[in-house]
Amino acid sequence: MVEIKTAEELNKKYLREGMWPTIFCNGCGIGVVLEYTLWAIEELGWDMDKVVFASGIGCSSRLPGYINADGLHTTHGRAIAFATGIKAANPDLNVVIFTGDGDCSGIGGNHFIHAARRNIDLTVIMVNNFVYGMTGGQSSPTAPIGSVATTAPYGNIEHPFDICGIAKALGANYVARWPVSHPYQPIKSVKEGLQKKGFSLLEFLAPCPTAYGRRNKLGDIKKLWKWYDDNTILIEDYEKTMNYGNEKEKEEIKNKIQIGVFQDIEKSGFFEEYEKLMMMLQEKKTTGEKK
Amino acid sequence: MIEVKDDWCKGCNICIERCPVNALEESDRLNKKGIRPPQLKKNNECNDCRLCELLCPDLAISVISDKEVKKEDKKILLRPVGGTIK
Numbered sequence: 382m383v384e385i386k387t388a389e390e391l392n393k394k395y396l397r398e399g400m401w402p403t404i405f406c407n408g409c410g411i412g413v414v415l416e417y418t419l420w421a422i423e424e425l426g427w428d429m430d431k432v433v434f435a436s437g438i439g440c441s442s443r444l445p446g447y448i449n450a451d452g453l454h455t456t457h458g459r460a461i462a463f464a465t466g467i468k469a470a471n472p473d474l475n476v477v478i479f480t481g482d483g484d485c486s487g488i489g490g491n492h493f494i495h496a497a498r499r500n501i502d503l504t505v506i507m508v509n510n511f512v513y514g515m516t517g518g519q520s521s522p523t524a525p526i527g528s529v530a531t532t533a534p535y536g537n538i539e540h541p542f543d544i545c546g547i548a549k550a551l552g553a554n555y556v557a558r559w560p561v562s563h564p565y566q567p568i569k570s571v572k573e574g575l576q577k578k579g580f581s582l583l584e585f586l587a588p589c590p591t592a593y594g595r596r597n598k599l600g601d602i603k604k605l606w607k608w609y610d611d612n613t614i615l616i617e618d619y620e621k622t623m624n625y626g627n628e629k630e631k632e633e634i635k636n637k638i639q640i641g642v643f644q645d646i647e648k649s650g651f652f653e654e655y656e657k658l659m660m661m662l663q664e665k666k667t668t669g670e671k672k
Numbered sequence: 673m674i675e676v677k678d679d680w681c682k683g684c685n686i687c688i689e690r691c692p693v694n695a696l697e698e699s700d701r702l703n704k705k706g707i708r709p710p711q712l713k714k715n716n717e718c719n720d721c722r723l724c725e726l727l728c729p730d731l732a733i734s735v736i737s738d739k740e741v742k743k744e745d746k747k748i749l750l751r752p753v754g755g756t757i758k
Binding site: 387388389390391392396401402403405406407408409410411412413415416417420561562564568602603606 | 675677679680682683684685686689690723725726727728729730731732733734735736
């Protein structure tokens, strides 16, 4: 196998180059998420015939169309439900789901919750940009308090949905959140998530200059990308400061978004348990016949 | 050395902003969207960290290490004097 070193070689191997350039706006972070995923797959050396990409509706859900692999563009919020079907029909396939914050936490919230609860062997890559970008910038469930959107012209008053927190509580095997502005940690994290048996959730904080930044005085692309650096904090640092810091330090980091790997456990998944049950019942049947 | 796919670039200038050694600048040429893609500055300070390549949202930049660009091998004309000791 030829070792890939540059983005151009990566493009030739993995992309439908006729579809490019993407339709994403200038300064959008979704393309970066695609790039990190492809680098992770390249480092793992996976065969693309064994990888299926599923997506729902939204900006981020256009990603499977750009990759030269099997993909499924499904109804709004139901990407995880369709992906469960793929995995059930052919467990040899590696199923990766690209989904947005409105798609995954808003409209498909219940599908997400139950897939995480059953611990189905899927990798969900959720691109969180705080708005329904494709439909014109409505406020999504993950939008921070006070953010302005077309449906929240005087600022959002709803508490945001901590999607990593809920996945952790439901016992997903791998939960991580990263901003797109630093490459190496997310690539490593995607690699771990893809290899993990069981449900793995990777949340990416992707900038949306057009629908989110423009209304929140962050329209400048550089300013918006810097906002993610200033308003995120590593989970290890956060815990350290909360345990040993003084009041001033605690006040400073209280409202920052925590990033890092939140959960990394080994728990048997739905299909493994199902296989065990099948084996047990078949044994029972054969031994029963002998008697 | 960096290679830019001109027509894929949308001109977000994240590569220029994020470059740790400030080695990139907007070029003089225009692509078909009327955007100026990045290029290396004249005094080449690029240290092949590949950050621009990894951060480019449109996968338009490729960083090719100068070390990998093949240089012509110098042929040694002189032979060591004194022969070989076996």
